[in-house]
Every structure is written in C-alpha cells, then in structure tokens.
Amino acid sequence: MKTYTTADGVLEFEHPADWTVVDVPPPAVGAGQAVSVLDGAGRTMATLSTGYPGVHDAAMMSPSQPTELDYQEMPADQLPLVFADSVNAFNFQVVYNPNTDVTGAVMSINNLAAGSDHGWLRGFDLDAATGASFSRWIDGSETLIGLDPELSAVGGAAAYEAYIATPEYQAVKTMLLSLRQTAG
Template sequence: MFEFDHPSDWSVIPAPTSGEATWSLTVQDAHGRIMANLAAGFPAANDSVVVGPIKPVPLEYVKIPEGQLATTYESTVIAFHYETRFNPVIDEVGAEMSINTFKTDFPISSSLPGFHIDQTIGAAFTRWIEASEELPDIDQNLKDAGGTSLYEAYQRTAEYQAVKQMMISLRRLE
C-alpha cells in the first residue's frame, strides 16, 4: 500500500498490531532502536483534541509534495510535523515526529497524528521521543534538563534528519 526510503542499515519489520490497526511496521536502526512506526487500517480520526498538562510546542512543519499522498478532504494538506506534546497513552511529555493531515489555512491542526487512506480508514507514520531516550549527539546538560531545548537540539542531529527524510518520502503505491 505504501513505500518509503530509509538508510540502508535500517530494517523494516512487521510489528504487532495494537488497537484497531490491521497492519503495522516498525523501522529500526542498525542497533535495534525504533526510529518510526507505520500503521494502517484503524478508524480515521478527524479534528480530535489531545488534552494534557502542557501546550504543544511546534518545532517543524513541512508539506508533503502534492500527489505523493492523496488528501481525502478538500482544503487539507498532508505534512511532516514535529512538536513537543503530552502523550496521554503513556502519561508522558516528549516529542513526536509524524505525517499528519492539516487544514490548508491552518498550519498546525488539532488532529491526531495520522492521515486518511479514505473517508473512514486512517494511517499513521510516527516517531515518539521520550525524554529518557538515549539520543545521539546531544549534550549531556540538555539531556539532563529535558524540555523544548532538548528536542530543538535533536533537530540538528543526523539521526533526526534521516528520520525526517524517511517520513517525508512516504508515498502510496499506485
């Protein structure tokens, strides 16, 4: 259904499905660290609000080239998005990289991470980053302090750029 480019020393493996997803893949680096998850086949979410103890801080927004992933709804675009946020599933503040659907005139939406395959089926390509995760090339003081500065520093790493490029390359097979 989809394909994407990734570094040659990374692996794509089937992952156990959770919730209502019908299939799921995990992308791991050469050391077995999870770089991203791609899941599809769950009900499409639309304009859902995630409430938490912090307001999300947007760090990057890049539109996916038109036609690479078809938008299902008028006046929407699909984009790569990186932000700090509260994850209610694990009750933790961290950062998330995702492919998401946004309203054309509203660069940061309240939608849950993901995009629509059709009017009822959704998919998600995400990377959750915990404050405790061992991130390469990050100053120890930033790791200890956590917060937005940590996730901004992660943006400047080769690993972040590789994950971002992988996610942005996502395209639907014809």
C-alpha cells in the first residue's frame, strides 16, 4: 500500500501500490482540488474532490430509493465530525442517477445524521461550511472485474452483490475506508 496526501495536506488515504493518483479538474462549485485513483489498467477506482459546500444532513434522492448493499461506520477520530449528531460511513448502494438516466452503483464515504436514512451522493464535511467527496461510481454498463461475464453483463443488484466478494471491491473499500484527516 502507498499513502497519498492531498496537495493542501488536509487528507490522506492508502491505495494499492500498483494504482496511481492523478490530478483531475477541481469541482466547479468551490475552491478545491480533485484527484482520481487509477488501477494498473487505467480504470478509475475512485475520485476525491474537495471544496464543495458543507453536506451535513443533505442527500440527493433519486426517483427510486437506493438499494443499500454494504455499510460500515468509520472511527470518529478518523475524519472530522463537525456536527455532534453525525457519523462518517462507507456506503455501497445501487442507485439511479437522474442526471444521466443510468442505474449503477456507488461506493462512497458519507457524513450522515445519526439514525438517518441513507440517501446517496452526500459526501462528508471538512468543517461547518466545506465538504468533500470520495467515491467510486460504477456505471451500469461497466464490466466488473472478478465477476462471471454473464452476470456482469446482466448488471443490477445481483451483479453488485456478487462484486462485493471480489478482490477489486475489497481493495476499493479498504482504500475508501482509509481516508483520514492528517495529523498536521
């Protein structure tokens, strides 16, 4: 594993040594930065973007409810918890993206109001005004590594559930869950 630290020195995460981190255009909504993590074949495994407006208790709900497949809360001291009634957590959900009219899946780190429903694409808070996003969007047409090609071609919840058992899924989940605020 290798450690990547953001250019501003605020966040860091671990990624497999054969994956690379590259700069991508920053979000248009704020002063921030963005990087994508690419696997050895050049496929995007996740993107980290900072500089968004704060995200506490916000959720973009799709016309159909997301199907949650995996959820794990993070230790409270790993990322800032700006609001006392919140948790940071990893989510893996099947979602409908109304912007692209595509059903796919998203693996992401999110700040959630404690006890809230798990909508999708929230991101996490860095302070009371600023948020960030660390996620992997899986397009409905993407061939998932480690799955039976026929199951991958059919897609949907069954394919995403099977994807959980693959080494690639575990590597992405481990990377996303390693996100932390730097000590400095």
